[in-house]
Amino acid sequence: MAADPLAKDVFGKTPGPTAAPGVAIGTYNKGCVSGAVQLPETGPTWQAMRLSRNRNWAHPDMVGFVIALSEAASKMGFRGLYIGDMSQMRGGPMLSGHASHQMGLDADIWMLPPSSLSLSRAQRENISSISVVANNGLGVNSNWTPSHAAIIQSAAMDPRVDRIFIDAAVKVAMCDANGNRGKWLQKLRPTPNHDYHFHVRLNCPAGNTGCTNTAAPVAALSGNDNGCGAARQELAYRANPSTRPKGTPNPNYRHPRSYRLSEMPKQCQAVATAR
Incomplete structure (x- = not known):
């Protein structure tokens, strides 16, 4: 092994x-988890x-949260939940994919309502989730259901969720369905590529x-309208891309997969x- 290997390789x-x-x-993009526990591959929900x-794998709090949310989902019109990536056995940067998911406090939950909770390992590799957003990105599609909304609201109302x-x-x-009311709406953060799963962070x-x-x-970023106005503005930019303000890239940004082990906490x- 190199004297100072890439943290992701370790x-x-x-x-x-x-x-x-x-x-x-x-932190979520430069951290780890000690004493992680494994979400069992299959459970009742x-x-x-x-x-x-x-x-x-995840911090015990996250594993408990995911199991409880899946149980709640089974009472909200889903059979349960399909759970995507959480963390590695000791967290840290991953060999591929995510920049976050490093402290055992993140979990991706599929938008696909489970048709079966007895899928084989091979089936779990080949099945894919579904998008709940229309092709033009300006609204939800026919895959979106009241059950999706109820499950996400249940997660957002949990005080452990950031x-x-x-x-x-x-x-x-x-926001439309709730008349922009509810402090929990502040926790919903518009993020690209999150149309086929939602990502919970504790x-x-x-x-x-x-x-x-x-x-x-979240409250400090969202203002008094629970972030609903900002989300609508994002859809307006999608409809008219030329109106989107040009951002300035951070010249010092590095993807977490580039960190050396010596640069980690x-x-x-x-x-x-x-060992």
Whole structure:
């Protein structure tokens, strides 16, 4: 192994979780989790998807949250939930894909209503989720149901949840349905490529002093309209792309997969190399 390997190569190849109480360390895009637990591949109201990725690990709080949400979903018109990527066995940067999902506090939940909760491993590799957004991106399509809305609202109303990343069209649909009312709407954050799943992020668990919520609080970003106005503005930009203000790229941005192990928090360096 190189003297200072890429962190993704170390975290992506660890032999198992650390034997410790669950602790989230660092930040969502530069962190790790000690004492992660595995979401069982199959339960009464859920199935973990894409098992070959081995990303059905998380902080115990997240595993408990996912199971409880799947149980709630079974009372809201779904059989349960298909669960996408959570974290690796010790969190950290992944060999491919996500920039976040590093502290065991993130989970992707498919928009596809389960047709079966007894899929084989092979079926879970080949089945895909569905988009709930129209091809023009300006609204939801016929795949969107009241059950989707109820499940996402249930997740957003959980005090452990910091934010939920969804497509702007989904947020607008939920704002419209609720008359822009409800503080929980602040937690719904319009994000590209979140039309076929919604991404739940938990707050740092109590007592996890090495864990940092780096983003500004949702309420501070959303203003007084619960972020509904901003989501509608995003759809207006989609309808007329020439009106979108030009942003300035951050010249110092680096994708988390580029970090060396020495650049990770000291505690994460220890978690990555613990035997």
